[in-house]
């Protein structure tokens with residue numbers, strides 16, 4: 168192999184460790200600020216830090232509430248960093264008395280920066296990080312500031328696991344309440360919202376209510392799926408845990424974008440043959456990271472397919488991955504493959520969701536999606552448009568075997584096999600219009616395949632109506648009715664762009 172070919176191969180090998188959902192750099196700023204910013208205003212009953220608009224460090228706090236770099240130009244009057252449920256009650260009561268509308272923030276990863284609103288009071292629960300695990304009942308009771316990696320570590324100590332976000336710093340609060348496509352979702356109840364079994368909610372009148380199947384079941388219904396427009400402050404979530412896998416293994420295949428048909432045909436055939444229902448299957452259309460951004464698509468755009476297997480033994484994991492190794496995925500069109508690689512959870516985050524990842528870069532960020540039963544068709548419909556993406560880190564991701572459900576005790580509304588997301592990732596403000604336009608143009612291409620949309624990953628800054636499309640008509644109507652019941656005076660903000 169000549170030097171150029173071997174350098175290309177090394178680049179592709181590195182790429183096998185990359186993918187499209189995320190990275191971990193949100194934790195640092197608030198912690199640094201916590202040491203630097205003394206509280207100057209006290210709110211009765213609130214022990215946590217309080218930052219007002221006139222405080223010198225307000226702007227740093229405000230910006231640190233949102234993980235990515237498209238910082239919204241929206242300014243709450245007060246930010247409260249709650250340390251306890253008591254703090255949340257104090258903050259809600261203060262807001263209600265002073266006619267300040269309340270917003271919530273857990274991990275700050277929402278692409279719309281939904282926690283930052285104009286005026287009002289923002290309650291940041293990211294410092295509330297208690298985790299209690301009942302091994303026997305297989306339940307974790309977590310405060311809503313807990314993030315992906317912390318829960319997976321705590322559960323693993325008890326031989327258990329949860330479908331946590333693919334990126335270690337994403338907040339369990341927003342992620343789980345909106346849906347949650349977590350690691351090993353096919354074997355952990357589908358979307359993580361289906362694994363919420365109870366919640367502690369501070370309501371607009373400052374009460375602490377338990378939401379569970381037999382206690383305030385309507386509130387329970389709303390917690391399970393309302394996402395970034397919920398009408399209360401959730402301080403604890405009780406989550407069903409699952410037996411931890413003994414073997415985690417992945418096989419990855421990279422082909423040129425022009426070979427998308429090879430990828431989807433192979434995948435569809437393998438799935439039709441059966442036995443793949445327990446496997447997390449992800450296809451990403453992306454730019455080759457070592458090829459200049461302006462290289463023509465035929466030289467730069469690739470399909471990157473990975474099958475992730477979580478099993479009881481290495482033997483079973485290998486058997487589950489065998490059909491992929493036998494298929495055309497690794498055939499003569501394949502640029503590179505890495506098969507039967509073993510991981511632990513930390514390894515998964517590092518290899519597939521590292522800071523080198525195109526999506527993981529903390530850049531300007533926008534996303535929209537469909538939930539669909541025709542994932543491969545949606546990918547083909549998007550491929551040509553993807554090839555013309557305005558920025559090199561724009562990508563399209565399809566997760567199969569989602570197994571989402573529409574249940575009577577959850578406002579999550581859709582039964583679908585596949586999530587397809589279009590992601591625009593870019594650096595400069597001057598490129599905002601081009602990237603938002605590119606993302607918007609993906610909608611008429613993928614929407615015809617939609618059974619619905621995933622509320623945590625829609626572009627609502629430019630299209631607030633998108634939130635409505637994330638729920639069935641009946642569920643959206645019931646959510647509004649429950650908002651009137653639990654928050655008649657409108658203490659809590661609704662969805663961004665909605666009164």
Ligand SMILES: Cc1cc2nc3c(=O)[nH]c(=O)nc-3n(C[C@H](O)[C@H](O)[C@H](O)COP(=O)(O)OP(=O)(O)OC[C@H]3O[C@@H](n4cnc5c(N)ncnc54)[C@H](O)[C@@H]3O)c2cc1C
Pocket residue numbers: 188189190234270271272273274275276277278280281282283292311331332333334336337338339340341342345346347348349394395396397399400401402526527623624
């Ligand atoms: C890098 C990256 C990786 C991601 N990876 C995944 C992934 O693997 N799978 C996936 O499904 N999604 C993923 N997402 C999307 C993620 O699910 C959403 O961004 C989600 O909103 C993040 O939750 P958060 O708590 O971090 O966000 P926040 O911005 O803190 O919260 C979002 C909204 O949720 C509501 N909320 C949050 N906390 C509370 C609370 N305690 N009480 C009431 N309401 C609350 C508020 O309305 C808030 O504005 C990722 C996003 C990024 C940027």
